[in-house]
Amino acid sequence: MDFRILIHSHEAQMFLLLQHLLAIEGFPAALVRTLDETVRALRDDSVRVVIINGATSEMELGGLRSLKIARPEIAIALLCNEFDKLSNPLLEKDGADLVLTRPFDPVRLIAFLRSLRSDALIEKSGVLAEANVLHYADLEMNSATAKVQRNGRDVPLTALQFRLLRHLLQNLEAVQSREALIAAAWPADADVEPRTVDIHIGLIRRALRTLGPDLIRTVRTRGYALGIQDHLENWSC
Numbered sequence: 458m459d460f461r462i463l464i465h466s467h468e469a470q471m472f473l474l475l476q477h478l479l480a481i482e483g484f485p486a487a488l489v490r491t492l493d494e495t496v497r498a499l500r501d502d503s504v505r506v507v508i509i510n511g512a513t514s515e516m517e518l519g520g521l522r523s524l525k526i527a528r529p530e531i532a533i534a535l536l537c538n539e540f541d542k543l544s545n546p547l548l549e550k551d552g553a554d555l556v557l558t559r560p561f562d563p564v565r566l567i568a569f570l571r572s573l574r575s576d577a578l579i580e581k582s583g584v585l586a587e588a589n590v591l592h593y594a595d596l597e598m599n600s601a602t603a604k605v606q607r608n609g610r611d612v613p614l615t616a617l618q619f620r621l622l623r624h625l626l627q628n629l630e631a632v633q634s635r636e637a638l639i640a641a642a643w644p645a646d647a648d649v650e651p652r653t654v655d656i657h658i659g660l661i662r663r664a665l666r667t668l669g670p671d672l673i674r675t676v677r678t679r680g681y682a683l684g685i686q687d688h689l690e691n692w693s694c
Contacts, residue, residue, distance in 0.1 A: 459503030461486070461487065461503045461504045462484050462506045462507070463495060463508070465509045466510035467511070478563055478567070482571070496523060504528075506533070508535075511537060529614060530619065532554045533554050534553065535555070535557070536558075537557075554616050565646060565647065607665060607669055618664075621658065624637070624641035624642065625673070630682055635654040638654050639654060
């Protein structure tokens with residue numbers, strides 16, 4: 458199955474290193490140097506991931522958002538310096554699905570890519586196709602097409618947000634702890650703060666609420682679940 462990766466880098470040595478690392482794992486990779494070139498390359502549906510080597514000026518928040526607009530389901534992995542991550546925490550909130558600081562751990566990157574490829578293989582195989590379409594109220598998630606719709610209209614989500622919502626849909630109305638959501642949506646060895654879960658759930662909630670009432674409830678001290686908000690209880694945002 459085609460599962461191509463784009464590497465946005467201005468460093469030839471880093472591109473060659475990443476290309477070699479990915480080739481060992483069976484991931485074909487191509488070099489892109491500009492934002493426009495990357496957006497054009499995303500027209501190829503076989504491209505599933507963009508790895509960005511360094512938060513250059515054009516590939517900061519505006520650039521990341523442009524990629525998500527071009528292909529909402531695309532996954533983005535950002536390799537950056539610790540200073541870049543600390544000085545611009547919105548990089549992970551609004552764009553990147555995985556942020557690794559230098560010197561980055563290749564094991565975490567490969568685990569992230571393997572997880573995405575595994576999901577893609579399941580989607581393409583058509584096995585248990587009926588189970589791949591999940592419903593709740595007016596919400597529908599189709600894993601085969603990697604699309605979420607509400608009232609028949611597309612809900613744009615990142616790959617990470619798709620996995621979080623899928624876990625909630627697979628466990629209807631059961632409260633999921635932040636730890637359970639981290640285990641379901643991030644690589645096994647990822648160091649994820651509980652607050653990061655809150656941020657992404659908030660973004661999912663915001664996307665869903667553009668098309669209808671709130672479907673995600675927050676249970677204080679416990680976590681999140683799908684369910685119509687009960688105004689008699691004190692749910693937090």
